Amino acid sequence: MQGAQLDAANAHCTIAQRHIAILMEQLTNKSQTKRQKSKKIEAHFVTLPELRAVFEAEEAELAVKEAAEAEKAAQKRAEDEAWTHWINQEIAFRVFDAPLSSYKHKDDLVALAGALSLPMQGTAADLTKAIKDYLRENPSHADEPCFSGLFGNSRWHAVTQLLHRGFLEAPNKGVGT
Numbered sequence: 001m002q003g004a005q006l007d008a009a010n011a012h013c014t015i016a017q018r019h020i021a022i023l024m025e026q027l028t029n030k031s032q033t034k035r036q037k038s039k040k041i042e043a044h045f046v047t048l049p050e051l052r053a054v055f056e057a058e059e060a061e062l063a064v065k066e067a068a069e070a071e072k073a074a075q076k077r078a079e080d081e082a083w084t085h086w087i088n089q090e091i092a093f094r095v096f097d098a099p100l101s102s103y104k105h106k107d108d109l110v111a112l113a114g115a116l117s118l119p120m121q122g123t124a125a126d127l128t129k130a131i132k133d134y135l136r137e138n139p140s141h142a143d144e145p146c147f148s149g150l151f152g153n154s155r156w157h158a159v160t161q162l163l164h165r166g167f168l169e170a171p172n173k174g175v176g177t
């Protein structure tokens with residue numbers, strides 16, 4: 001008989017433990033959904049009619065400000081697109097006929113870097129260094145007409161370029177007086 005009572009008590013404890021586990025799981029699920037619930041607060045304010053006019057004026061001012069910011073952002077996008085188009089045109093068609101030291105503006109350096117297939121990001125000093133290093137490592141670009149001016153700023157270099165292009169005739173060597 002005591003064995004039966006002991007078995008009944010154990011069965012009751014098992015049922016109680018199972019019920020507690022189910023309740024703990026439900027509690028955990030409830031607390032998780034609360035954490036994931038939206039933090040937005042829905043409220044209604046009751047104000048004086050005079051304050052409603054102030055609120056509507058502030059809302060209208062905010063709408064005008066947002067519209068101005070949107071217009072400014074659209075203008076910035078248009079300017080960026082125009083600049084990108086201009087840089088792409090410069091990369092494709094520009095002839096760099098002056099020495100590298102004469103290119104001081106970042107736009108010129110970006111166009112030159114793009115024409116040489118170099119990265120076009122960075123400061124003007126970074127771009128100048130990258131271009132100088134590239135030209136030093138690749139002197140074969142001196143033969144290309146669009147880059148020939150970058151390889152020197154001496155008078156002799158200009159004369160040799162004119163000779164190379166056929167604008168001047170070479171002096172006759174070996175003709176004595």
